[in-house]
Amino acid sequence: MLDTAFYEENRIEIVGEYDVIVVGGGIAGVSAALAARRNHCSVLLLEKSVMLGGLATLGLIAIYLPLCDGRGRKVIGGIAEELLQLSIQYGYDNLSEYWRQPTAGICPQERYRTHFSPPEFVVALDELMMHEGVDLLFDTLFCKPVVQNGWCSGVIVENKAGRLGYRGKVIIDATGDSDVFFRAGGPCVETDNWLSYWAFATDLEGMKKAVEFGDIMKGIHLLRLGGDNAGTTVPADARKYKGTDAGEITEFVLEGRRWMKKVLSEQGYFKARKKEKSLLTLPGMPQFRTTRRIKGIYELTGDDVSKHFSDSIGLAGDWRKAGPVYEIPYRSLITDSLYNILAAGRNISSGGDAWEVTRVIPVAALTGQAAGTAASLAVKENCRLRDVPLDKLQQKLQEAGVLIH
Secondary structure, three states, X not given: OOOOOOOOOOOOEEEEEEEEEEEOOEHHHHHHHHHHHHOOOOEEEEOOOOOOEHHHOOOOOOEEOOOEOOOOOXXXXXXXXXXXXXXXXXXXXXXXXXXXOOOOOXXXXXXXXXXXXXXXXXXXXXXXXXXXXXXXXXXXXXXXXXXXXXXXXXXXXXXXXXXXXEEEXXXXXXXXXXXXXXXXXXXXXEOOEEOEEEEEEEEHHHHHHHHHHOOHHHHOEEEEEEOOOOOOEOOOOOOEEOOOOHHHHHHHHHHHHHHHHHHHHHOOOOOOOOOOEEXXXXXXXXXXXXXXXXXXXXXXXXXXXXOOOOOEXXXXXXXXXXXXXXXXXXXXXXXXXOOOEEEOOOOOOEOOHHXXXXXXXXXXHHHHHXXXXXXXXXXXXXXXHHHOXXXXXXXXXXXXXXXXX
């Protein structure tokens, strides 16, 4: 009779020790690593792919959403603003001239946002991490945290060298899906996601316009399919998928490609006019938005718009409409049960309509900066994350350009 279970026992070699280990190299992870490093910590950034930027680059979600409130007031600064400028350092953009220059004026007509080119952004992010001295490992899959009595002493990973261990004083979960918290037994909340699929294409007509106007953006089409409040095409048979199950992830990816082919076929991409049109690139990761988040000490909700929090670590405007602004409490990055793990990015404790506000690129960068800064203070003070001195945290964030209240 065949066994119905596999058994594995391994002694994991510890190959490195760091003050801060960041799991996930998306925008939140990059920002967290950068902040911790700038606050004099040794930092290891783990990324399962071979590109930094996550959804912004590998996922082709190439729109850096607003840093303003839609009424001309900048509400997000710091590393989030630095990365916006970095995203267009080498590639195209459509950033308003108003926001290119420091100003105290009001410009409600133009939001502080831009399109950017993912490949050029990847190159700039690589340079930034190397320049800042962040240790980076690509093609390295996070497997599990090593947790005892609420403390995480490090993580086990797997890459070409096999299964390896890294010790860390503070762990930052920037996976987007709360993988570290979930595998550590932390409280999490899961939701389903509408299918969303973005890709880039071009055609001869667009190329002619690009040459005519001297603007490469006129020759590149961003194809957006799905129901994510972005004004995209929603197929009649759309349904929701889980982003925490391999089978559902596979279906999500395949269904996205099927929808894309159907739409492009109707436009002649694969038939008579195939020499006049072409796909440029497909996303290299599933484009989930809200999969699994932590259940933090405080959960930010839509009812918290304009509310003051004494432990605010920054502001977030609503990218969908002008006016609403949220303060994000530090308590939404941590839990009671895990003492040295904190969240950064779209998996912070933010529910309902507030999750839509906090899941996007600028806020991911903001919470990443807050997480990295808090981690550095926890290392310096040798304390639990919940005991990090808030006055010192807010002071460091403000000195780094973050707007707190």
